[in-house]
Amino acid sequence: MGFQPMLAGMCEKRIFLKWSLLVALLTRAGSPCHDKVNSETEGKTLHLLIATTNVGKIREFRQMLGTERFEYSDLSQHPPIEAVEETGRTFRANACLKAIHYAQLFKTAAIADDSGLEVDALDGSPGVHSARWAELNQAGKGDAANNALLLKQLADIPDARRTARFVCVLALADAKGRIVMTVRDTMEGTVTREPRGTNGFGYDPLFLVAFHGQTTAELPPATKHEISHRGKALQRLRLMMDVAMAKDEDLS
Numbered sequence: 012m013g014f015q016p017m018l019a020g021m022c023e024k025r026i027f028l029k030w031s032l033l034v035a036l037l038t039r040a041g042s043p044c045h046d047k048v049n050s051e052t053e054g055k056t057l058h059l060l061i062a063t064t065n066v067g068k069i070r071e072f073r074q075m076l077g078t079e080r081f082e083y084s085d086l087s088q089h090p091p092i093e094a095v096e097e098t099g100r101t102f103r104a105n106a107c108l109k110a111i112h113y114a115q116l117f118k119t120a121a122i123a124d125d126s127g128l129e130v131d132a133l134d135g136s137p138g139v140h141s142a143r144w145a146e147l148n149q150a151g152k153g154d155a156a157n158n159a160l161l162l163k164q165l166a167d168i169p170d171a172r173r174t175a176r177f178v179c180v181l182a183l184a185d186a187k188g189r190i191v192m193t194v195r196d197t198m199e200g201t202v203t204r205e206p207r208g209t210n211g212f213g214y215d216p217l218f219l220v221a222f223h224g225q226t227t228a229e230l231p232p233a234t235k236h237e238i239s240h241r242g243k244a245l246q247r248l249r250l251m252m253d254v255a256m257a258k259d260e261d262l263s
């Protein structure tokens with residue numbers, strides 16, 4: 012591993028550790044916030060619809076948000092309905108579209124996410140089109156086709172310019188379909204020249220995390236969740252929800 016990618020990875024890890032410490036300080040023993048959360052919100056549960064049918068995401072959401080304060084349902088438990096058209100030009104717009112739609116439809120607080128890969132040499136593409144990148148470029152369909160197209164598009168791009176990031180935006184809507192909070196987080200990396208690893212999904216086999224010297228498809232899932240765009244966004248959403256519930260704000 013080169014010195015610069017290693018340094019970048021170490022910085023990212025340090026920022027993550029600092030953030031984790033802040034979260035711990037704000038939410039654990041000794042914090043006035045925490046005492047208030049325990050005494051005033053004890054016993055209160057909020058029903059949350061996790062607006063996805065992706066079992067991996069559902070598991071991750073439940074693990075990260077915990078079961079003390081929330082009870083969950085997800086789209087697989089509701090009668091099948093047509094998916095929302097993701098017409099937004101930003102991750103935030105699409106996450107909000109989905110959260111509002113499902114909250115209004117099922118009359119419950121709903122949490123939705125939108126995510127994707129931004130590649131600097133492609134001016135931020137595939138971005139919000141990540142899931143259907145090959146399809147939109149008449150180059151096939153699905154993860155393998157997306158990855159093959161990306162590698163082709165970056166074939167002439169030197170290693171130093173293959174920087175990219177995964178982005179995740181989470182949106183929480185209340186039962187009336189009003190957006191209560193949104194969170195955005197990222198994970199920095201570079202695009203490899205060939206797929207590596209079998210874990211994960213999507214662009215994971217091409218996404219190299221400098222600090223670990225592995226792609227996110229080579230990392231154990233728990234390690235990926237700790238550093239990933241979605242994992243970090245979920246941690247921050249949990250913190251924001253803790254604080255809102257401690258202030259007795261109605262999220263339902």
Ligand code: IMP
Nearest residue numbers: 124125126127128141142212213214215
């Ligand atoms: P969505 O948020 O489920 O619509 O995902 C959008 C697309 O972004 C996925 O189909 C993947 O191609 C890509 N993507 C988002 N997050 C990840 C990730 O953690 N690993 C790999 N690919 C991802």
